[in-house]
Amino acid sequence: MSGLSVHALHKARGGRPVLSGVDLAVRPGEVVALLGPSGAGKTTLFRCVAGLDAPDGGRVTVDRAELTALAGRPLAQARRRVALVYQQFNLLRRLSALDNVLAGRLHTIPLWRAALRRFPDADRQAALGALDRVGLLDKAYARADRLSGGQQQRVALARALVQDAALLLADEPVASLDPETASGVMALLRELAAERGLAVLVSLHQVDQALAFADRVLGLSAGRIAFDLPPAAVTPDRLRTLFGGRELPVASVVGVI
């Protein structure tokens, strides 16, 4: 199917199973939140889905290309349809917002152009359009490390847009942001998913953000999917079981439980 499909994913680390048969799917335009206690395997799942780690078993399919069946150049090509956003705003700090967005087009131009950062006009227009879409056109020439955390995360989203990604994997993208800024970034993520038909899998520590912005919520516990539900069906009991009574951020406890 289009979007993301994960089937029977297994991964061990240091001789210990970390993912034990994970099945999940994210349709184009859908935002699926991944919740789970520390050590549940969220980052490992993301790395296997992104093709950064090879799973021990199972299948990962992105936009009809089975990443787990590919190697070399075809794998590199398929991985370009996967955009990554991390908690620590993975931007090139000394480059401008515009250059960071253009990095999403690097794979489309010859090496000499990339070395000189000479992008075709169409790419520059697309990058400026993406910055405009995330509300940062006026910061196009500002250095990335002069931007606020929320602005940096918006630049990362603009880069995903020009990358023409089919799947966006966002690992704790709002963990370093204050609640209001975090909600703004999550709302934007949701809008972009719908507009572009982007499948979004987002891991979150903040339960309230997951319930407010996701179409579906997955609970990951000890390397297995414990539940896969629309937000309205995620009860306090399910959350308590998932987190073992630990780790719920205060705002979430007040708002949800």
Ligand SMILES: Nc1ncnc2c1ncn2[C@@H]1O[C@H](COP(=O)(O)OP(=O)(O)OP(=O)(O)O)[C@@H](O)[C@H]1O
């Ligand atoms: N390189 C590694 N070598 C050995 N064990 C590892 C390695 N990376 C992760 N692990 C173990 O795998 C398990 C899952 O780790 P992972 O980082 O995927 O969890 P997580 O759900 O993302 O946790 P957190 O929310 O704290 O980031 C943990 O028990 C961790 O100690």
